[in-house]
Amino acid sequence: MKLYDAQAANAKRVRIFIAEKGIEVPKVELELGKDTRASEFRKLNSLGEVPVLELDNGNVITDSIAICRYLDALFPDVPLMGRSPVEIGRIEMWSQRVYQELFLPIGLMVRHQLPLFADVIEQVPEFAAAQRRLMPKKWQWFDQELSDGRPFITGDTFTFADVQGMTALMLADIFDLAAPNDCVNAVYWSAKVRSRKSWEA
Template sequence: MKLYNANSGNTKRVRIFIAEKGIEIPRIELELGVGTRTAAFREINSLGEVPVLELDDGRIITESLAICRYLEAAYPEPPLMGRDAFEQGHIEMWSQRVFGQIFMTYGLLVRHSLSLFADVVDQVPEFAETQRKAIPEKWRWLDREMSDGRRFIAGDEFTMADVHGMTVLMIVDGIGHPIPEDCIHVNRWADTMRRRSSYAA
């Protein structure tokens, strides 16, 4: 296998997942917005997006969540997406919540404010500002949810929901707009995540 990689939130998600699984997958490094938009790369992924996982037989899987699902099935230990039906549903619920409520808020802010994405979307600076203003309350929502004392986002074990959360933390560390200081439960979780070896992946 090989992973087509660039400096994006979605590839960070896959790299964290791979590191937490303890597996080694060679990478082909591309420059975001340059190498990902060449005709040669579009032959691999017509959308010109990373990550892309190429299997040993040449088959291709794109989209970070699809890649993670493949790797979960191929390398079931440690389980990051649940062992039984309830765990799988519960972890997916929290993964979707973190992705939809927090990751996408940062993602839309980035896509509508950074020049890198100017030829990808019709940027609306006013919309970017609405996303920036929404960020603190998104974190406060998660902080209230985590006030029950759980160690991780979906409970007492590290899961895919935390992978989504760590991906957001990497964006925070890159562009700012940090977690509000009054979010004591989320900040405790964030400090723990930044100390995990996979955070450097």
């Protein structure tokens, strides 16, 4: 199999996941907005988006979360998405919450702000500004959720929910939207995940 990769937030999510799993997946590096919009690549993903995982049998999996689910099932030794029904449910719950509350507002801001997406959506600058204004409250919510002192998002163990959080954090860094210093629990979690080798993925 091979992973079609580029410098994009969703692709980073898969790179972090692969690094945490400790596996090797051959990569094809693409230039975002150029290679990803080319007709050859659109044969793999008609939306012109990365990441894309092409399997040896020719099957293709798009969407970063779908790719992570596939890799978690294929390489179960480090189960980032849980083993028991309770673990799977809790990790999925927190992954969705972190995606919706932290990653998505920044992602929507980016899509409505960067020229790269001008031909993909009808950009509304006021909407981008509104998403930026939301982020302090989003970090306050996250900070309160972590106020019980747990080191990772779902408890004592690093999971896919933390991968989701790291992806949001990386995007937040680029656009100067990181957790405010008074969100001490969020800042503590942020420092903890930044120290992991997968942060450099």
